[in-house]
Amino acid sequence: MTLKKINRAVWTERWPAPAKLNLMLRITGQRSDGYHLLQTVFQFIDLCDWITFHPVGNGVVSLQKTIPGVPEADDLTIRAAKLLKAETGCEQGVCIEVEKNLPMGGGLGGGSSDAATTLVVLNELWNLNLSRERLAELGLTLGADVPVFVYGYSSWAEGIGEKLERIDVPEQWVVLIRPDCHVDTKEVFLAKDLTRNSKSIRIVDFIAGQHQNDCLGVVRERYQPVKDALVELSEFSEARLTGTGACVFAQFDSKKAAVSAYRSLQKKWQVYLVKGVNESPLFSRLKAGN
Template sequence: MVRLENVLAPAKLNLFLHITGVRSDGYHLLQSAFVLIDWYDVLHFELRPNSNQISREDLTQVLPERDLIVRAAQALQQAAGVQQGVHIQVEKNIPAEAGMGGGSSDAASTLMALNRLWQLNWSSARLQQLGLTLGADVPFFIGGTNAWVEGIGEQLTPLTGALALPEARMLVVKPQAGLSTSAIFSDPNLKRSKSCATISSFTDSPYDFGCNVLQEVAERKCSEIKKLIFFLKQRKFQVTMTGSGSAVFAKIDDTISDVKLNEVLMQINTEFIGSKAKICKVLSVHPFLDVR
């Protein structure tokens, strides 16, 4: 029996999100900075050498019957002509409809893990090309580093070396309510002509840059987001929504004590029933790339 255990699929945050235009096919042109955080789904893979069957076992009972994990495995199996199968167990922790990229991250980790398990030796670039057919965020997770993002999400500039971001901790909160990405992007009041920014201006102050232009629309559609942001701002946090929501985050200043953070977490759990809150670290590299 050949297995890959405890393959981590990290969530992401959009430090900012601007829309600079709309393509003729209706896709929005974006600028953003994606960062990996240590809020993980956990996947386990068991090789089926004598069968091409792909199966998935949901250990948390929150996944649809055929999600991006299954689709990613099937896409790689077909593209590479693999005759082997796999059984995948999933521990789902990243909230859905949060703007944290959980489904895309699961798909990316599936492609990277099966590339190793099936001994395909595909390059990251080749996996990213396949991943883009599954979702615009999948190539980012396969790339494995924080990134400056443009186009419809497929143009990635790694934030490494001189562009690497300083260490940071984030308070991340997903309210009980979720949001549909399509509903946000189709809203007629969404601002779609933000002027273009530059990487150099961003890296001067990466955790205090720009805004999320989707946030205003999201707050109108989901009062819980607006209440949560107001709650955190009252406690002196600078709060931004990630992606199309509904999760929000705030950088934790070094002057904020652990005692104060624990108090805030307790208040969130009390006042926002059904929410999920976590203190997260910004990662510099995808954990799968550290396990060789």
């Protein structure tokens, strides 16, 4: 996708950093450096963080407001902006304002999405002319999920998540529950009872209904709120875990059925009614602005 340059007048517009779902997740091996090899299917949902970029003239990269518990230097938007400057020699500065809506530790890719939006939008605002492929390579140094957000379309992914192939999947209504817990991704991947030798499948197998998540058993047994959410959501549709969780979701063919489940569950849970989308809201927004 070739995007026209963004006009400087939109510097202070809000840009979406959407959440993703893992519609399946198979762990097929482990590299010598500890990274796990996997197969997964990413789809975006229309639940987003929102990021605004304010130009500054002193070359400094800063956050308007830090996220509690995350030092500014560790924030992925800051690291992404500084990575762009180091890659290109850009001397411009930016103050980054993040409206945080995606729960941390939820398996929705919030930090990775924030980083990707920063890479993509600042590449345009700073007129750096880096290719989408190069942005994805830079993003991979920040996190394994960043490339799919840079790529911007539902994807079949392999490797550690960076080998992407475009895939169209049904854009269904989704009910998403955020259990009251934070899942430690590192703990899950270090678990001795985690399946690490799943047989590789093909896209056609996924389409036929093979959408297991190999992290599910580990997370369900270690995090009771996740287990409870899966049980209650499964009363309405097949309940699944995204990534390593903690968020669980179910897809619905009709908005009416999704709304019914949402209303029943919101009495007890923090729940979201969202729509699965194949094109990232970020790139839909970029195209609409040109």
